[in-house]
Each structure stands twice: as C-alpha cells, then as structure tokens.
Amino acid sequence: MTVTELFDRWGGLIVDATIETFQMVSISLIFAIIIGLPLGILLVTTRPNKSFENKYIYRTLNAIINIIRSIPFIILLFTLLPFTRMIVGTSMGVRGVIVPLVIFTAPFIARLMESALLEVDKGVLEAYEAMGIKTKDIIWHVMVREAKPSIILGITIAVIALIGATAMAGLVGAGGLGDVAYRFGHLRYEPEVMYFTIIILVVIIQLIQTIGNRLAERAKKD
Amino acid sequence: MIELKNIHKTFPSKKNGEPITALSDVSLTVQKGEIFGVIGYSGAGKSTLVRCVNHLEVPTSGEVSINGNVLNDMTTEQLRQARQNIGMIFQGFNLLKTANVYDNIAIPLKLTGVEKSEIKKRVDKYLDIVGLKDKKDVFPNQLSGGQKQRVAIARALSHEPDVLLSDEATSALDPDTTDSILNLLLKINAELGITILLITHEMHVIQKICDRVAVMENGEVIEQGNVIDVYSAPKHQTTRRFVNSIFPSDVPKAFIEQLESEGPIIDLTFVGTSADQPALSTVSKRFNVDTNILSGNIVQLKEHPFGKLTAHIKGPKEETDKALAYLEEQGVQVSEVEQGYDSN
Ligand SMILES: Nc1ncnc2c1ncn2[C@@H]1O[C@H](COP(=O)(O)OP(=O)(O)O)[C@@H](O)[C@H]1O
Numbered sequence: 001m002t003v004t005e006l007f008d009r010w011g012g013l014i015v016d017a018t019i020e021t022f023q024m025v026s027i028s029l030i031f032a033i034i035i036g037l038p039l040g041i042l043l044v045t046t047r048p049n050k051s052f053e054n055k056y057i058y059r060t061l062n063a064i065i066n067i068i069r070s071i072p073f074i075i076l077l078f079t080l081l082p083f084t085r086m087i088v089g090t091s092m093g094v095r096g097v098i099v100p101l102v103i104f105t106a107p108f109i110a111r112l113m114e115s116a117l118l119e120v121d122k123g124v125l126e127a128y129e130a131m132g133i134k135t136k137d138i139i140w141h142v143m144v145r146e147a148k149p150s151i152i153l154g155i156t157i158a159v160i161a162l163i164g165a166t167a168m169a170g171l172v173g174a175g176g177l178g179d180v181a182y183r184f185g186h187l188r189y190e191p192e193v194m195y196f197t198i199i200i201l202v203v204i205i206q207l208i209q210t211i212g213n214r215l216a217e218r219a220k221k222d
Numbered sequence: 223m224i225e226l227k228n229i230h231k232t233f234p235s236k237k238n239g240e241p242i243t244a245l246s247d248v249s250l251t252v253q254k255g256e257i258f259g260v261i262g263y264s265g266a267g268k269s270t271l272v273r274c275v276n277h278l279e280v281p282t283s284g285e286v287s288i289n290g291n292v293l294n295d296m297t298t299e300q301l302r303q304a305r306q307n308i309g310m311i312f313q314g315f316n317l318l319k320t321a322n323v324y325d326n327i328a329i330p331l332k333l334t335g336v337e338k339s340e341i342k343k344r345v346d347k348y349l350d351i352v353g354l355k356d357k358k359d360v361f362p363n364q365l366s367g368g369q370k371q372r373v374a375i376a377r378a379l380s381h382e383p384d385v386l387l388s389d390e391a392t393s394a395l396d397p398d399t400t401d402s403i404l405n406l407l408l409k410i411n412a413e414l415g416i417t418i419l420l421i422t423h424e425m426h427v428i429q430k431i432c433d434r435v436a437v438m439e440n441g442e443v444i445e446q447g448n449v450i451d452v453y454s455a456p457k458h459q460t461t462r463r464f465v466n467s468i469f470p471s472d473v474p475k476a477f478i479e480q481l482e483s484e485g486p487i488i489d490l491t492f493v494g495t496s497a498d499q500p501a502l503s504t505v506s507k508r509f510n511v512d513t514n515i516l517s518g519n520i521v522q523l524k525e526h527p528f529g530k531l532t533a534h535i536k537g538p539k540e541e542t543d544k545a546l547a548y549l550e551e552q553g554v555q556v557s558e559v560e561q562g563y564d565s566n
C-alpha cells in the first residue's frame with residue numbers, strides 16, 4: 001500500500017481522531033490548571049513555616065492528592081462513572097471523559113506546580129516581605145513569576161501524560177487517536193493504521209516537548 | 223532612630239531538644255544619620271538581630287522601635303507600612319531572575335502603590351545614584367556581583383526609606399568590589415541622610431564606613447562604642463581578637479624573650495592625628511635608644527588614621543623610660559608587652 005492509498009483510506013478517520021484528542025486534551029488541561037495551580041500554591045504556602053502555615057489543610061491536601069495519584073487512569077475512569085454522570089449529565093463521549101481526565105490531571109499538575117514553586121529562591125520572597133509587600137502579591141508577582149520556566153516545563157509534562165490518558169477515552173466512546181489505534185490496529189488487525197497513529201503521536205509529542213522547552217527557555221531570560 | 227530593647231530570640235530546636243538561643247538580652251540604639259556596624263563571628267546572631275529590626279524575625283521578647291513607633295504593637299497592615307520605610311539589602315542580592323534591572327526596581331514600587339509616572343522617575347533617579355543608568359534592560363544574570371548589589375541598593379532606596387539594613391551585603395564580593403559598594407553606602411548616608419545598620423564579619427567594613435560598632439558573641443552584645451574607642455581600647459577578649467586581626471603581630475616568642483633583655487618591647491597605639499607624626503623616629507634621635515618596629519599597621523578609620531605597632535626600644539633603662547614618657551606625651555598610647563606575650 002502506498003502512502004497516498006493510506007491517506008485516502010484512513011486520512012479522514014485519523015484527522016477526526018486527532019481533533020478529538022486535541023479537544024479532550026485542551027479542555028481538560030485548562031480545567032486541570034485552574035484547579036492544579038491554586039492547589040500547588042496551597043501546598044507550598046500551608047506547609048510548616050510558610051506564610052499560611054496550616055497543617056490540617058496541608059496534610060489533607062497531600063493525602064487526597066496521593067490517593068488520586070495512586071489510581072491508574074483506566075480505573076479512575078470507571079470508578080468515576082456515576083460522579084461524571086452527575087456533573088455533566090453523561091458519562092459517554094468527549095464530555096464524559098473530561099471529568100475523569102481533569103480529576104486525573106489536576107493533582108498531577110498540583111504536584112508539578114508545588115515542586116516548581118519550591119524551587120523559587122527564599123531570599124527573594126524575603127526581600128519582598130521586607131519591602132512591605134502583601135503576601136498575595138508576593139505569591140503571584142514573585143513566586144509564580146519566578147517559577148514560570150519550571151511551571152511551563154511541568155505543564156508540558158502534564159500535557160504529554162494527558163495525551164497518554166486520552167488513549168483510554170475510547171472505552172467510553174470519546175474517540176481519539178488511541179481509540180483508532182486500538183480499534184482498527186488491534187481489534188481489526190490493520191497494522192498500518194496502528195503504525196500511522198503511532199507516528200502521528202510521536203510527532204505530536206516531539207512537537208509539544210520542543211515548544212515547551214522553547215517557551216521555558218524564553219521565560220528563563222538567561 | 224532604631225531602638226532595640228532587651229531583645230531575646232529563641233528558635234525551637236530541630237530535633238526536639240534544647241531550644242536554640244540566637245539572641246539574649248540585646249539592646250542597641252542607632253542614632254539618626256549614623257552608620258552603625260555589628261560585627262561577630264558566624265553564628266553569633268547577627269542576621270537574627272537585623273531581621274528582628276524589621277520583624278522578618280519576631281523577637282521572642284523585647285521591643286523594637288523605629289522613629290518611636292513600636293513594631294511589636296503593630297497590626298499586619300501597619301507593619302507592612304512601617305517596612306516600606308526600612309530598606310534592606312542582603313548577601314545574596316535577592317533580585318528577580320526573570321525581570322530586567324528596570325522591572326526589578328519598578329515591580330516593588332508598583333506593588334507598594336506608587337504611581338506610574340512617579341515609578342519611572344524613581345527608577346531613573348536611583349539607578350543614576352548607584353551608577354547603573356545604562357543597564358536598565360539587562361537581566362541580573364548578565365550583571366557582576368557588585369552590579370547586582372547596586373541594583374538591590376537602588377531597589378531599596380527607591381522606596382525612599384529612613385533606614386537601610388544590610389545583612390552581609392559585601393560578603394559575597396571581592397575586595398575591590400566590596401570597597402566600591404562601601405563607598406556607595408557612605409555616599410547614600412552622606413547625601414541622602416539614610417541611617418544604616420549593617421552587620422558583617424569583616425573588620426574592614428567596620429573601619430571603613432562605621433561611626434559606631436557593636437561586637438556580638440553567642441547572641442549577646444559584648445562591647446559597643448565609637449569605632450575609634452573600640453579599636454584603641456578593646457575590652458573584651460573577642461573584640462581584641464577582631465582588632466588584632468587587622469594588626470598582625472605574630473612575633474616569635476623566643477625572639478621576644480631575647481630582645482627583652484636589651485630593652486622593653488612595647489605596643490604603641492596611635493589615635494587620630496598622632497598617627498601622622500613620626501613619633502617613633504623622633505625618639506631615636508632625641509634619646510640614646512634604637513627603635514625597631516617588629517610588626518604593625520596603620521589603617522584609615524572613617525575619620526581618623528589609626529595605627530598599632532609593636533616595637534623594640536633598645537638602650538639603657540633610664541633612656542628607654544624617657545623615650546616611653548615622651549611617646550605618651552605625644553598622644554601615643556604605650557603599653558609594655560608582658561612576658562607570655564599572646565600573639566592573638
Ligand atoms: N530559622 C532558624 N531556625 C533555627 N535556628 C536558627 C534560625 N536562624 C538562626 N538560627 C540559629 O541562631 C544562631 C544565630 O544565627 P545567625 O543570626 O544566622 O548568626 P550570624 O548571622 O551571626 O552568623 C545560630 O546558632 C543559628 O543556627
């Protein structure tokens with residue numbers, strides 16, 4: 001089979017699947033960052049000896065994040081079925097998979113944000129405290145700002161993990177590249193479809209990592 | 223201006239043992255317009271002390287007041303306002319890596335509510351004062367240590383504080399750069415009238431810019447006074463070690479014992495103007511003695527020259543006695559080196 005034939009036969013399917021994957025990844029990513037970044041900030045500021053030290057919040061948050069992060073996505077997907085139905089009205093399709101994807105990714109992002117924020121030089125935070133600047137401004141204009149290169153790299157890692165997780169989305173009828181590879185490549189034994197999707201996935205991941213690295217480098221200013 | 227009354231500070235111990243006492247009963251007063259230095263070895267409690275002044279570290283007990291306002295009684299909001307009047311610079315510069323020189327000064331101004339048009343004026347004014355007008359767009363990692371400290375100084379000054387605190391601001395810099403930063407501190411003290419409280423472990427810093435000095439050890443102030451007085455008559459053992467560190471006097475003991483049979487070995491301390499006069503050379507002309515400098519140094523304190531020499535006066539006892547009396551008349555402090563001479 002020539003490349004042209006391959007495209008004629010599977011192109012449309014793969015383009016659709018790629019779009020589905022992008023939809024799932026981008027929507028869940030936005031929600032996961034909206035939830036994960038504040039949680040990361042909370043993890044950093046409520047730990048002992050920090051500005052909003054609170055061992056109850058810190059320990060509870062830590063435990064919840066660890067519990068969710070211990071569950072493989074495929075299990076989380078099924079465990080959350082009733083919850084998903086309650087929130088978005090369905091547990092099927094792209095809409096149905098967003099909830100479990102967000103719940104899977106947000107704690108991961110929270111951890112990535114936590115480690116990025118912890119890298120920020122304590123001395124700078126202290127200098128700003130000494131200048132009489134409000135703690136909330138220090139968090140946003142110093143801590144988050146200075147951590148930006150690491151935050152960008154963290155989000156890159158999260159996106160790649162998300163793409164991996166969307167491969168399971170086919171199980172609830174959400175489609176996507178992973179679903180195509182599984183249904184056509186494995187169940188119907190059309191190996192060229194499998195290789196085709198793999199190549200596309202490799203290219204996408206390479207691209208994302210490259211963009212992530214570039215953006216992080218630019219944010220670093222050195 | 224800055225008044226610390228009976229400050230105590232203990233830290234809970236890391237391993238649930240005895241709490242660590244970082245400061246015990248420290249009282250200091252820094253007068254308006256002066257440069258006050260605190261010196262001590264590492265771990266003496268110096269950093270904890272300056273950090274208590276702006277309540278980065280809240281004292282366990284004791285009172286901090288600045289311009290008569292007691293920081294201990296303040297609400298969080300009042301403390302924030304008070305801190306805007308207390309600049310601080312650090313050994314590690316503590317600049318934003320992700321912001322250029324301009325923004326490093328402008329961002330804190332914006333966050334403390336300074337108006338936009340005023341921000342630009344202030345950044346320009348203080349970058350000019352620290353001599354970095356042409357570096358506005360440069361990021362900190364492209365600056366040398368001395369330049370980074372200048373940016374940090376401009377950042378502190380841009381809030382137009384009455385007081386500047388310095389926690390080992392020159393300790394990460396080479397000697398030449400240290401001198402240029404110290405000259406800058408002298409300049410802002412003289413021209414802007416900013417009161418400076420600095421801590422250091424280097425005598426060089428004290429003698430170059432400080433008016434008064436306090437010596438700390440084990441969380442206590444063991445001696446304080448005018449720099450010239452502390453240099454010329456250090457009372458505490460540790461103070462003597464600091465002073466002697468700039469006046470090396472490691473003359474071999476055997477050599478001293480041998481010389482002592484031919485005349486006294488004396489420590490001469492020259493204070494102020496008497497350090498300019500060649501008193502020692504006059505002595506050998508006027509009296510029947512030979513003088514021989516064994517070790518010593520003359521340093522320039524902020525306002526006066528100050529010297530300390532160990533010398534051997536060789537000659538018959540009656541002549542050497544006259545020579546010593548003459549030296550004292552000239553305003554030189556003379557003390558005979560005791561047997562069991564301690565090189566420290
Ligand atoms: N945050 C802290 N927690 C526990 N111990 C501290 C803390 N800060 C300082 N110390 C202790 O207090 C003492 C004085 O420290 P410091 O003020 O940093 O001394 P210096 O600046 O003179 O070197 C040291 O024994 C140090 O270990």
Ligand SMILES: [Mg+2]
Nearest residue numbers: 268269270390
């Ligand atoms: Mg220190």
